[in-house]
Amino acid sequence: AQSVTQLDSQVPVFEEAPVELRCNYSSSVSVYLFWYVQYPNQGLQLLLKYLSGSTLVESINGFEAEFNKSQTSFHLRKPSVHISDTAEYFCAVYSGGSQGNLIFGKGTKLSVKP
C-alpha cells in the first residue's frame, strides 16, 4: 500500500525567507507525485507534478520540488516566500491501477509572517 508522510504539520516563516516543506512516500512501484495548495475555504489547486523525466520540477510562482527516488522524497522548496504563499500544502502520490485516486499526506500549513 502507498502512503505519504509530511513531516511538518506547521511551518512558520518570515517573508522573503526560504522554505522547505518535506514529503516522503512509500510505494513498491513507480509513482507520480504531486503538490497541491489549498487556500482558506477553497479547494485544491495543483502546484506542480512529477511524472517522469527531469527530477526537478517547477511551478509558475517560484516553487520547485525534486524527486529523489533513493530517499523516496519529493520536498517542496521556495527560495523567497511571500505573504500570499500562506496556505496549506498537500503532497500526493499516485501509483497506478485503474482507479485514478490520489493518496494524500496530512498537509503542511505554511504561515508567512511580515
Added chain:
Amino acid sequence: GAVVSQHPSWVICKSGTSVKIECRSLDFQATTMFWYRQFPKQSLMLMATSNEGSKATYEQGVEKDKFLINHASLTLSTLTVTSAHPEDSSFYICSAGEVGGASTEAFFGQGTRLTVV
C-alpha cells in the same frame, strides 16, 4: 487546466435533513469522479469513486446508504448526505480526471463546507 465546479460552496442544515452536493466537469467529460472528505487539520480521505452509469465504489468504513452518490452523466456527479448529523460536518471535495488515464492530474472542485446544526 480543466475546470471542476462544485456547488454549493457552503451549506448549513438541520440535523436529520438531507443535503445534496453537485460536482460538474465544465469543459471535459469525466467517466470517473472522486469524493473526498477533509476533517479539520487532517488530510483528504477518499470516500468513494463515482462511476458514470454504474454504482459507486465506496471505501471501507464509508456508509453507502448515508452518502448516496449518483453519476448520471459524463459531467455531473452528486453526493447526498442523508439524515445528516453534526458529526457529518466536514469539508467535502470532489475531483475528476484520472491520473492514470487520459489526463495526468486530478482536477478538484472548490469544496463544500457542510455544517449540521
